Amino acid sequence: MASTTETGHAKNVATFEDLISYCTGYGATYNPSKAALQLPALTTQFTNAGATLQAVKAAKTGYDNATNARELAFKPLKPLSTKIINALAATDAEEQTIDDAKTTNFKIQGKRAKAVAKPDAKALAAGAEPVKTASTSQQSYDKMIDHFAQLIETLTAEPNYQPNEPDLQVPTLTALLTDLRTKNTAVINATTSLSNARIQRDEALYATDTGLVDTAQDVKQYVKSIFGATSPQYKQVSALKYTRPTTD
Numbered sequence: 001m002a003s004t005t006e007t008g009h010a011k012n013v014a015t016f017e018d019l020i021s022y023c024t025g026y027g028a029t030y031n032p033s034k035a036a037l038q039l040p041a042l043t044t045q046f047t048n049a050g051a052t053l054q055a056v057k058a059a060k061t062g063y064d065n066a067t068n069a070r071e072l073a074f075k076p077l078k079p080l081s082t083k084i085i086n087a088l089a090a091t092d093a094e095e096q097t098i099d100d101a102k103t104t105n106f107k108i109q110g111k112r113a114k115a116v117a118k119p120d121a122k123a124l125a126a127g128a129e130p131v132k133t134a135s136t137s138q139q140s141y142d143k144m145i146d147h148f149a150q151l152i153e154t155l156t157a158e159p160n161y162q163p164n165e166p167d168l169q170v171p172t173l174t175a176l177l178t179d180l181r182t183k184n185t186a187v188i189n190a191t192t193s194l195s196n197a198r199i200q201r202d203e204a205l206y207a208t209d210t211g212l213v214d215t216a217q218d219v220k221q222y223v224k225s226i227f228g229a230t231s232p233q234y235k236q237v238s239a240l241k242y243t244r245p246t247t248d
Contacts, residue, residue, distance in 0.1 A: 008243050008245050009053060009056075009201060009205060009245070010053055011243070012049075012205055012212060012213060012242050012243065013046065013049045013050055013053060013205070013212065015216075015240050015241065015242060016042075016045075016046050016049065016212050016215075016216055016242075017046055018240055019042070019216055019219055019237060019240055020039065020042050020043060020046060022223075022233070022236050022237055023039060023042065023219065023223070023237075024039060026223075026233060029226060029227075030222075030223070030226075032219075032222050034218070034222075036210070036215060036218070037215070037218055037219055037222055042215070042219070045204075045212055045215060046212075048204055049201075049204045049205055049212045052197070052200050052201035052203075052204045052205070053201060055197045055200065055201070056194070056197045056198055056201050058197075059190070059193045059194040059196075059197040059198075060194055060197075062190045062193060062194070063187070063190040063191060063193070063194045065190075066183070066186045066187045066189075066190040067187050067190070069183050069186070070141065070180075070183040070184055070186070070187050073179055073180055073183045074141065074144060074180060074183075077108065077144060077148060077180075078108060078109055080167070080176075081104075081105045081108045081109070081148070081151060082105065082109075083167075083168060084101070084105070084151065084155065084168055084173070085098075085101055085102055085105050087161070087163045087165070087168050088101050088155065088158070088161055091158075091160040091161055091162075092160045093158050093160045093161060097154065097157075097158050100154055101151060101154045101155070104147055104150050104151045104154065105151065107143075107147045108144060108147045108148060108151070110139045141180075141184045141187075142184065144180075145177070145180055145181055145184060148173075148176075148177055148180065149177055151173075152170065152173050152174060152177060155170055155173070156170055206244055212242075213242045213244060216240070216242055217242075219237065220234070220237045220238055220240075223236075223237045224238075
């Protein structure tokens with residue numbers, strides 16, 4: 001479902017079409033000297049504004065598809081990492097290597113390697129300071145990629161890690177890492193495309209003096225000047241409302 005703000009942009013463009021229709025109905029009487037207020041220019045501005053709305057929709061679809069694909073690609077990562085640790089632990093790898101891999105897996109899972117000791121209720125009541133800790137949840141997609149890459153490096157350096165299961169073998173894991181990076185980059189690019197499309201839409205609709213909303217206000221003033229403030233024609237166009245959203 002479109003957001004209220006997105007609906008507001010579409011409403012502004014639709015209302016501008018109503019304005020053009022009224023002005024067309026005034027016939028030869030509607031004859032502004034300012035080129036930007038003449039009917040051909042208004043029609044072009046309406047068409048261009050509509051195109052920017054469509055561009056935002058297309059970019060939003062691309063963004064949604066990219067984020068969905070990334071989410072699906074990352075979904076198996078946590079259980080897969082646990083399987084890797086179990087497979088490594090079943091080898092003759094040094095305990096330090098297994099511990100290193102476990103530490104990386106804790107980061108992938110979003111957990112602490114060791115619990116942080118905290119003052120008990122009695123100590124807090126006696127005035128002990130609560131333990132302040134930095135967040136250890138490094139669950140952004142960039143971080144997850146970094147952690148998984150580190151886990152693969154640990155496995156690659158361990159000659160005893162030679163699983164028979166294809167999904168646990170280093171070449172398979174490396175291919176997965178590449179796919180994760182590709183899908184994460186696709187989201188970054190889709191985010192940029194969506195942001196740029198919204199900038200272009202906002203320029204078309206809300207730029208000072210030249211945007212669709214300011215043009216509509218100028219048209220209203222012109223209609224008022226030729227027909228009068230109490231005329232039915234001015235009542236027609238003055239009833240058309242435009243909004244300037246403060247957020248997107």
